[in-house]
Amino acid sequence: MSVPMTLLGLLEREPSHGYDLKRDYDTFFSRGKPLPFGQVYATLGRLARDGKIVVGEVEPGVGPERKRYVITERGATEVESWLTEPVEAEPNLQTVLFTKVVLALMLGRPAEEYLDVQRATHLRRMQELTEIKRSGNLVDTMLADHGLFHLEADLHWIDTTVARLDALRTMVAQR
Amino acid sequence: MTAIEARDVTLSFGETPALRGATVSVASGGIVAVMGPSGSGKSTLLHCLAGILVPDSGEIHFEGRRIDTLSETERSALRRDRFGFVFQFGQLVPELSAEENIALPLLLSGVKRGEALARARVWFDRLDLGGLNARRSGELSGGQAQRVALARGMVARPEVLCADEPTGALDSLTGEQVMELLVTSAREQGTTVVLVTHEPRVAAYADREVIVRDGKVNSLSTVAGPG
Numbered sequence: 500m501s502v503p504m505t506l507l508g509l510l511e512r513e514p515s516h517g518y519d520l521k522r523d524y525d526t527f528f529s530r531g532k533p534l535p536f537g538q539v540y541a542t543l544g545r546l547a548r549d550g551k552i553v554v555g556e557v558e559p560g561v562g563p564e565r566k567r568y569v570i571t572e573r574g575a576t577e578v579e580s581w582l583t584e585p586v587e588a589e590p591n592l593q594t595v596l597f598t599k600v601v602l603a604l605m606l607g608r609p610a611e612e613y614l615d616v617q618r619a620t621h622l623r624r625m626q627e628l629t630e631i632k633r634s635g636n637l638v639d640t641m642l643a644d645h646g647l648f649h650l651e652a653d654l655h656w657i658d659t660t661v662a663r664l665d666a667l668r669t670m671v672a673q674r
Numbered sequence: 675m676t677a678i679e680a681r682d683v684t685l686s687f688g689e690t691p692a693l694r695g696a697t698v699s700v701a702s703g704g705i706v707a708v709m710g711p712s713g714s715g716k717s718t719l720l721h722c723l724a725g726i727l728v729p730d731s732g733e734i735h736f737e738g739r740r741i742d743t744l745s746e747t748e749r750s751a752l753r754r755d756r757f758g759f760v761f762q763f764g765q766l767v768p769e770l771s772a773e774e775n776i777a778l779p780l781l782l783s784g785v786k787r788g789e790a791l792a793r794a795r796v797w798f799d800r801l802d803l804g805g806l807n808a809r810r811s812g813e814l815s816g817g818q819a820q821r822v823a824l825a826r827g828m829v830a831r832p833e834v835l836c837a838d839e840p841t842g843a844l845d846s847l848t849g850e851q852v853m854e855l856l857v858t859s860a861r862e863q864g865t866t867v868v869l870v871t872h873e874p875r876v877a878a879y880a881d882r883e884v885i886v887r888d889g890k891v892n893s894l895s896t897v898a899g900p901g
Protein backbone atom coordinates (compact mmCIF):
# COMPACT_ATOMS: atom_id res chain seq x y z
CA MET A 500 0.00 0.00 0.00
CA SER A 501 1.37 3.35 -0.97
CA VAL A 502 0.86 5.49 2.11
CA PRO A 503 1.98 8.79 0.52
CA MET A 504 -0.27 8.34 -2.49
CA THR A 505 -3.21 7.31 -0.33
CA LEU A 506 -2.87 10.36 1.91
CA LEU A 507 -2.53 12.51 -1.17
CA GLY A 508 -5.69 11.00 -2.59
CA LEU A 509 -7.56 11.62 0.66
CA LEU A 510 -6.42 15.24 0.50
CA GLU A 511 -7.72 15.64 -3.02
CA ARG A 512 -11.14 14.81 -1.66
CA GLU A 513 -10.92 17.71 0.79
CA PRO A 514 -8.33 19.60 2.82
CA SER A 515 -7.90 17.76 6.12
CA HIS A 516 -6.11 17.66 9.43
CA GLY A 517 -3.57 14.95 10.11
CA TYR A 518 -5.91 13.36 12.61
CA ASP A 519 -8.73 13.07 10.05
CA LEU A 520 -6.37 11.59 7.48
CA LYS A 521 -5.24 8.95 9.92
CA ARG A 522 -8.82 8.13 10.86
CA ASP A 523 -9.90 7.71 7.22
CA TYR A 524 -6.80 5.74 6.36
CA ASP A 525 -7.35 3.36 9.27
CA THR A 526 -11.04 2.95 8.38
CA PHE A 527 -10.52 2.01 4.76
CA PHE A 528 -6.97 0.92 4.17
CA SER A 529 -5.06 -0.25 7.21
CA ARG A 530 -7.11 -3.32 8.25
CA GLY A 531 -5.81 -4.01 11.69
CA LYS A 532 -2.53 -2.13 11.22
CA PRO A 533 -3.27 1.45 12.22
CA LEU A 534 -1.04 4.05 10.66
CA PRO A 535 1.16 5.56 13.39
CA PHE A 536 0.75 9.31 13.85
CA GLY A 537 4.49 9.66 13.41
CA GLN A 538 4.28 8.17 9.94
CA VAL A 539 1.32 10.38 9.04
CA TYR A 540 3.20 13.57 9.88
CA ALA A 541 6.51 12.40 8.43
CA THR A 542 4.72 11.56 5.17
CA LEU A 543 2.87 14.88 5.14
CA GLY A 544 6.19 16.64 5.73
CA ARG A 545 7.73 14.94 2.70
CA LEU A 546 4.71 15.68 0.53
CA ALA A 547 4.93 19.35 1.56
CA ARG A 548 8.67 19.42 0.87
CA ASP A 549 8.05 18.03 -2.62
CA GLY A 550 5.40 20.65 -3.33
CA LYS A 551 2.53 18.19 -3.52
CA ILE A 552 0.66 19.68 -0.58
CA VAL A 553 0.81 22.91 1.34
CA VAL A 554 0.34 23.36 5.03
CA GLY A 555 -2.32 25.84 5.99
CA GLU A 556 -2.03 28.33 8.79
CA VAL A 557 -2.19 26.96 12.29
CA GLU A 558 -5.81 27.31 13.31
CA PRO A 559 -6.74 28.67 16.70
CA GLY A 560 -8.21 26.13 19.11
CA VAL A 561 -7.44 23.53 21.68
CA GLY A 562 -5.63 20.30 20.95
CA PRO A 563 -2.24 19.47 19.57
CA GLU A 564 -3.00 19.51 15.86
CA ARG A 565 -4.68 22.39 14.16
CA LYS A 566 -2.91 22.39 10.82
CA ARG A 567 -4.92 21.80 7.72
CA TYR A 568 -3.22 20.26 4.70
CA VAL A 569 -4.23 21.19 1.16
CA ILE A 570 -3.28 19.38 -2.06
CA THR A 571 -1.51 21.38 -4.78
CA GLU A 572 -1.96 21.17 -8.55
CA ARG A 573 1.20 19.10 -8.71
CA GLY A 574 -0.11 16.71 -6.05
CA ALA A 575 -3.47 16.38 -7.83
CA THR A 576 -1.70 15.57 -11.12
CA GLU A 577 0.28 12.87 -9.37
CA VAL A 578 -2.87 11.31 -7.89
CA GLU A 579 -4.49 11.38 -11.32
CA SER A 580 -1.61 9.60 -13.04
CA TRP A 581 -1.27 7.08 -10.20
CA LEU A 582 -4.95 6.20 -10.41
CA THR A 583 -5.02 5.86 -14.18
CA GLU A 584 -1.82 3.86 -14.48
CA PRO A 585 -2.48 0.12 -14.24
CA VAL A 586 -0.79 -1.76 -11.44
CA GLU A 587 1.97 -3.95 -12.80
CA ALA A 588 0.66 -7.42 -13.47
CA GLU A 589 3.47 -9.13 -11.61
CA PRO A 590 4.39 -12.27 -13.45
CA ASN A 591 5.99 -13.87 -10.41
CA LEU A 592 7.90 -16.28 -12.58
CA GLN A 593 10.57 -16.87 -9.99
CA THR A 594 8.66 -17.34 -6.79
CA VAL A 595 10.16 -18.81 -3.67
CA LEU A 596 7.78 -21.70 -4.04
CA PHE A 597 8.94 -22.44 -7.56
CA THR A 598 12.56 -22.39 -6.39
CA LYS A 599 11.74 -24.73 -3.52
CA VAL A 600 10.03 -27.21 -5.84
CA VAL A 601 12.91 -27.34 -8.31
CA LEU A 602 15.54 -27.55 -5.57
CA ALA A 603 13.58 -30.28 -3.79
CA LEU A 604 13.51 -32.30 -7.00
CA MET A 605 17.22 -31.71 -7.61
CA LEU A 606 17.98 -32.89 -4.09
CA GLY A 607 15.66 -35.88 -4.26
CA ARG A 608 13.41 -34.48 -1.56
CA PRO A 609 9.63 -34.96 -1.40
CA ALA A 610 8.45 -31.93 -3.37
CA GLU A 611 4.86 -33.15 -3.33
CA GLU A 612 4.82 -33.22 0.46
CA TYR A 613 6.16 -29.69 0.58
CA LEU A 614 3.46 -28.59 -1.81
CA ASP A 615 0.83 -30.35 0.30
CA VAL A 616 2.04 -28.42 3.33
CA GLN A 617 1.90 -25.22 1.34
CA ARG A 618 -1.61 -26.07 0.19
CA ALA A 619 -2.70 -26.63 3.79
CA THR A 620 -1.11 -23.34 4.84
CA HIS A 621 -2.90 -21.50 2.05
CA LEU A 622 -6.20 -23.15 2.95
CA ARG A 623 -5.80 -22.19 6.63
CA ARG A 624 -5.34 -18.59 5.59
CA MET A 625 -8.32 -18.86 3.27
CA GLN A 626 -10.42 -20.13 6.18
CA GLU A 627 -9.35 -17.12 8.25
CA LEU A 628 -10.19 -14.73 5.45
CA THR A 629 -13.54 -16.44 4.91
CA GLU A 630 -14.31 -15.99 8.60
CA ILE A 631 -13.41 -12.30 8.29
CA LYS A 632 -15.83 -12.06 5.36
CA ARG A 633 -18.58 -13.79 7.27
CA SER A 634 -18.29 -11.53 10.29
CA GLY A 635 -17.01 -8.28 8.82
CA ASN A 636 -18.35 -5.29 6.92
CA LEU A 637 -18.20 -4.68 3.19
CA VAL A 638 -14.68 -3.22 3.29
CA ASP A 639 -13.44 -6.29 5.18
CA THR A 640 -15.22 -8.51 2.68
CA MET A 641 -13.67 -6.84 -0.35
CA LEU A 642 -10.17 -6.95 1.10
CA ALA A 643 -10.61 -10.56 2.17
CA ASP A 644 -11.86 -11.37 -1.36
CA HIS A 645 -8.71 -9.92 -2.84
CA GLY A 646 -6.60 -12.18 -0.64
CA LEU A 647 -8.83 -15.17 -1.30
CA PHE A 648 -8.65 -14.88 -5.07
CA HIS A 649 -4.87 -14.55 -4.98
CA LEU A 650 -4.48 -17.52 -2.66
CA GLU A 651 -6.79 -19.50 -4.88
CA ALA A 652 -4.63 -18.67 -7.90
CA ASP A 653 -1.60 -19.96 -5.98
CA LEU A 654 -3.49 -23.14 -5.17
CA HIS A 655 -4.31 -23.69 -8.83
CA TRP A 656 -0.61 -23.33 -9.55
CA ILE A 657 0.20 -25.83 -6.79
CA ASP A 658 -2.31 -28.34 -8.15
CA THR A 659 -1.00 -27.99 -11.69
CA THR A 660 2.58 -28.28 -10.49
CA VAL A 661 1.77 -31.46 -8.56
CA ALA A 662 0.34 -32.88 -11.77
CA ARG A 663 3.57 -31.94 -13.58
CA LEU A 664 6.04 -33.10 -10.95
CA ASP A 665 7.03 -36.30 -12.72
CA ALA A 666 7.81 -34.43 -15.92
CA LEU A 667 9.67 -31.75 -13.98
CA ARG A 668 11.63 -34.38 -12.06
CA THR A 669 12.74 -35.97 -15.32
CA MET A 670 13.77 -32.61 -16.74
CA VAL A 671 15.69 -31.64 -13.62
CA ALA A 672 17.49 -35.00 -13.58
CA GLN A 673 18.65 -34.57 -17.19
CA ARG A 674 20.51 -31.33 -16.53
CA MET B 675 -18.08 -38.16 18.20
CA THR B 676 -17.72 -39.48 14.67
CA ALA B 677 -20.78 -39.05 12.48
CA ILE B 678 -19.62 -40.85 9.39
CA GLU B 679 -16.55 -42.76 8.43
CA ALA B 680 -14.97 -44.65 5.54
CA ARG B 681 -12.37 -47.26 6.46
CA ASP B 682 -9.92 -48.46 3.84
CA VAL B 683 -12.52 -48.36 1.10
CA THR B 684 -11.81 -49.62 -2.39
CA LEU B 685 -14.11 -49.47 -5.37
CA SER B 686 -13.54 -50.05 -9.06
CA PHE B 687 -15.74 -49.34 -12.03
CA GLY B 688 -14.96 -52.29 -14.26
CA GLU B 689 -11.20 -52.29 -14.66
CA THR B 690 -10.85 -48.72 -13.45
CA PRO B 691 -10.09 -48.26 -9.78
CA ALA B 692 -11.83 -45.19 -8.30
CA LEU B 693 -10.98 -45.65 -4.61
CA ARG B 694 -7.89 -47.51 -3.41
CA GLY B 695 -7.99 -47.67 0.34
CA ALA B 696 -9.73 -44.41 1.17
CA THR B 697 -10.08 -43.63 4.87
CA VAL B 698 -11.78 -40.56 6.26
CA SER B 699 -13.91 -39.71 9.26
CA VAL B 700 -16.13 -36.72 9.85
CA ALA B 701 -16.93 -35.51 13.35
CA SER B 702 -20.54 -34.96 14.27
CA GLY B 703 -21.57 -31.40 13.40
CA GLY B 704 -18.35 -30.85 11.47
CA ILE B 705 -17.97 -29.55 7.95
CA VAL B 706 -15.38 -31.35 5.88
CA ALA B 707 -14.39 -30.34 2.39
CA VAL B 708 -13.30 -33.16 0.11
CA MET B 709 -11.03 -31.74 -2.54
CA GLY B 710 -9.04 -33.22 -5.37
CA PRO B 711 -8.52 -33.13 -9.10
CA SER B 712 -11.13 -34.34 -11.57
CA GLY B 713 -11.38 -38.10 -11.58
CA SER B 714 -9.57 -38.44 -8.25
CA GLY B 715 -12.51 -40.27 -6.67
CA LYS B 716 -13.95 -37.52 -4.47
CA SER B 717 -17.55 -37.89 -5.67
CA THR B 718 -17.25 -41.67 -5.52
CA LEU B 719 -16.12 -41.35 -1.91
CA LEU B 720 -19.13 -39.16 -1.13
CA HIS B 721 -21.46 -41.69 -2.75
CA CYS B 722 -19.92 -44.48 -0.67
CA LEU B 723 -20.28 -42.45 2.54
CA ALA B 724 -23.94 -41.81 1.69
CA GLY B 725 -24.65 -45.45 0.95
CA ILE B 726 -25.42 -44.78 -2.71
CA LEU B 727 -22.50 -46.95 -3.81
CA VAL B 728 -21.29 -50.07 -2.03
CA PRO B 729 -17.50 -50.47 -1.79
CA ASP B 730 -15.75 -53.57 -3.13
CA SER B 731 -13.91 -53.75 0.19
CA GLY B 732 -13.59 -51.68 3.32
CA GLU B 733 -16.31 -50.37 5.61
CA ILE B 734 -18.67 -47.41 5.91
CA HIS B 735 -19.92 -46.49 9.37
CA PHE B 736 -22.69 -44.05 10.18
CA GLU B 737 -23.06 -43.06 13.81
CA GLY B 738 -21.19 -46.15 14.88
CA ARG B 739 -23.20 -48.52 12.74
CA ARG B 740 -21.83 -50.27 9.69
CA ILE B 741 -24.00 -49.39 6.71
CA ASP B 742 -22.25 -50.84 3.66
CA THR B 743 -23.54 -54.30 4.58
CA LEU B 744 -27.18 -53.16 4.71
CA SER B 745 -29.57 -54.09 1.92
CA GLU B 746 -30.36 -51.58 -0.81
CA THR B 747 -33.80 -51.04 0.76
CA GLU B 748 -32.30 -50.34 4.17
CA ARG B 749 -29.69 -47.99 2.74
CA SER B 750 -32.35 -46.23 0.73
CA ALA B 751 -34.44 -45.69 3.88
CA LEU B 752 -31.35 -44.46 5.71
CA ARG B 753 -30.61 -41.94 2.97
CA ARG B 754 -34.18 -40.75 2.93
CA ASP B 755 -34.50 -40.35 6.69
CA ARG B 756 -31.04 -39.32 7.85
CA PHE B 757 -29.21 -37.78 4.89
CA GLY B 758 -29.75 -34.68 2.81
CA PHE B 759 -28.30 -34.06 -0.64
CA VAL B 760 -27.35 -31.05 -2.72
CA PHE B 761 -25.86 -31.50 -6.18
CA GLN B 762 -24.12 -29.22 -8.65
CA PHE B 763 -27.24 -28.72 -10.72
CA GLY B 764 -30.12 -28.47 -8.26
CA GLN B 765 -31.87 -31.44 -9.84
CA LEU B 766 -35.22 -30.09 -8.84
CA VAL B 767 -38.30 -31.91 -10.09
CA PRO B 768 -39.44 -29.65 -12.96
CA GLU B 769 -43.13 -30.48 -12.62
CA LEU B 770 -43.23 -29.41 -8.96
CA SER B 771 -43.31 -25.91 -7.51
CA ALA B 772 -40.37 -24.66 -5.45
CA GLU B 773 -42.42 -25.26 -2.31
CA GLU B 774 -43.25 -28.83 -3.29
CA ASN B 775 -39.63 -29.48 -4.23
CA ILE B 776 -38.49 -28.42 -0.78
CA ALA B 777 -41.23 -30.49 0.88
CA LEU B 778 -40.36 -33.58 -1.17
CA PRO B 779 -38.09 -35.36 1.35
CA LEU B 780 -40.76 -34.90 4.02
CA LEU B 781 -43.53 -36.19 1.75
CA LEU B 782 -41.39 -39.22 0.87
CA SER B 783 -40.88 -39.87 4.57
CA GLY B 784 -44.62 -39.96 5.11
CA VAL B 785 -45.17 -36.49 6.58
CA LYS B 786 -48.67 -35.24 5.77
CA ARG B 787 -48.83 -32.82 2.86
CA GLY B 788 -50.09 -29.84 4.86
CA GLU B 789 -47.39 -30.17 7.46
CA ALA B 790 -44.68 -30.86 4.88
CA LEU B 791 -45.57 -27.74 2.91
CA ALA B 792 -45.74 -25.67 6.10
CA ARG B 793 -42.25 -26.81 7.06
CA ALA B 794 -41.05 -26.10 3.52
CA ARG B 795 -42.42 -22.55 3.68
CA VAL B 796 -40.21 -21.72 6.65
CA TRP B 797 -37.22 -21.95 4.33
CA PHE B 798 -38.39 -19.28 1.91
CA ASP B 799 -37.68 -16.40 4.27
CA ARG B 800 -34.60 -18.03 5.68
CA LEU B 801 -33.02 -18.35 2.24
CA ASP B 802 -34.35 -15.07 0.91
CA LEU B 803 -36.69 -16.81 -1.54
CA GLY B 804 -39.81 -14.88 -0.55
CA GLY B 805 -42.56 -14.90 -3.19
CA LEU B 806 -41.08 -17.77 -5.20
CA ASN B 807 -43.12 -20.56 -3.60
CA ALA B 808 -45.18 -21.36 -6.68
CA ARG B 809 -42.40 -21.09 -9.25
CA ARG B 810 -41.31 -24.15 -11.20
CA SER B 811 -37.58 -24.84 -11.44
CA GLY B 812 -37.46 -23.47 -14.99
CA GLU B 813 -38.67 -20.12 -13.66
CA LEU B 814 -35.87 -19.79 -11.10
CA SER B 815 -32.38 -18.34 -11.60
CA GLY B 816 -29.42 -20.65 -10.98
CA GLY B 817 -28.83 -19.17 -7.53
CA GLN B 818 -32.50 -19.39 -6.57
CA ALA B 819 -32.75 -22.99 -7.78
CA GLN B 820 -29.67 -23.91 -5.80
CA ARG B 821 -31.08 -22.31 -2.65
CA VAL B 822 -34.28 -24.31 -3.18
CA ALA B 823 -32.10 -27.42 -3.56
CA LEU B 824 -30.29 -26.53 -0.34
CA ALA B 825 -33.58 -26.10 1.49
CA ARG B 826 -34.72 -29.46 0.14
CA GLY B 827 -31.51 -31.01 1.43
CA MET B 828 -31.96 -29.52 4.88
CA VAL B 829 -35.75 -29.52 5.42
CA ALA B 830 -35.90 -32.95 7.05
CA ARG B 831 -33.16 -31.95 9.49
CA PRO B 832 -30.73 -34.60 8.25
CA GLU B 833 -27.83 -35.73 10.38
CA VAL B 834 -25.56 -35.51 7.35
CA LEU B 835 -25.74 -33.22 4.34
CA CYS B 836 -23.87 -34.49 1.29
CA ALA B 837 -23.08 -31.59 -1.00
CA ASP B 838 -21.46 -32.40 -4.33
CA GLU B 839 -20.07 -29.25 -5.99
CA PRO B 840 -23.05 -27.24 -4.71
CA THR B 841 -21.73 -24.00 -6.20
CA GLY B 842 -20.12 -25.49 -9.30
CA ALA B 843 -22.69 -24.00 -11.67
CA LEU B 844 -22.90 -20.58 -10.01
CA ASP B 845 -20.91 -17.37 -10.37
CA SER B 846 -18.60 -16.40 -7.49
CA LEU B 847 -20.94 -14.10 -5.64
CA THR B 848 -24.00 -16.32 -5.95
CA GLY B 849 -21.94 -19.34 -4.95
CA GLU B 850 -20.75 -17.46 -1.91
CA GLN B 851 -24.33 -16.67 -0.88
CA VAL B 852 -25.28 -20.34 -1.23
CA MET B 853 -22.27 -21.40 0.86
CA GLU B 854 -23.04 -18.84 3.54
CA LEU B 855 -26.60 -20.18 3.78
CA LEU B 856 -25.40 -23.77 3.74
CA VAL B 857 -22.93 -23.22 6.57
CA THR B 858 -25.34 -21.13 8.63
CA SER B 859 -28.21 -23.60 8.37
CA ALA B 860 -25.94 -26.59 8.99
CA ARG B 861 -24.56 -24.94 12.13
CA GLU B 862 -28.07 -24.05 13.33
CA GLN B 863 -29.28 -27.61 12.90
CA GLY B 864 -26.07 -29.30 14.00
CA THR B 865 -25.87 -31.05 10.65
CA THR B 866 -22.63 -32.74 9.63
CA VAL B 867 -21.59 -31.70 6.13
CA VAL B 868 -19.48 -33.55 3.60
CA LEU B 869 -18.73 -31.02 0.90
CA VAL B 870 -17.14 -32.14 -2.35
CA THR B 871 -15.58 -29.26 -4.20
CA HIS B 872 -12.65 -28.45 -6.44
CA GLU B 873 -12.88 -24.76 -5.53
CA PRO B 874 -10.57 -23.70 -2.69
CA ARG B 875 -12.74 -20.67 -1.89
CA VAL B 876 -15.69 -23.00 -1.31
CA ALA B 877 -13.56 -25.42 0.71
CA ALA B 878 -12.51 -22.52 2.93
CA TYR B 879 -16.01 -22.52 4.46
CA ALA B 880 -15.29 -25.96 5.94
CA ASP B 881 -13.65 -26.70 9.29
CA ARG B 882 -11.30 -29.16 7.69
CA GLU B 883 -10.19 -30.18 4.24
CA VAL B 884 -9.06 -33.52 2.93
CA ILE B 885 -7.70 -34.17 -0.50
CA VAL B 886 -8.43 -37.26 -2.57
CA ARG B 887 -5.66 -38.20 -4.93
CA ASP B 888 -5.49 -41.44 -6.89
CA GLY B 889 -8.33 -42.87 -4.86
CA LYS B 890 -6.71 -42.24 -1.47
CA VAL B 891 -7.44 -39.59 1.12
CA ASN B 892 -4.80 -37.28 2.51
CA SER B 893 -5.59 -35.13 5.46
CA LEU B 894 -3.92 -31.82 4.89
CA SER B 895 -1.20 -31.04 7.35
CA THR B 896 0.48 -27.75 8.02
CA VAL B 897 3.73 -29.47 8.97
CA ALA B 898 5.91 -31.37 6.55
CA GLY B 899 7.10 -34.79 7.53
CA PRO B 900 10.85 -35.41 7.63
CA GLY B 901 12.32 -35.37 4.14
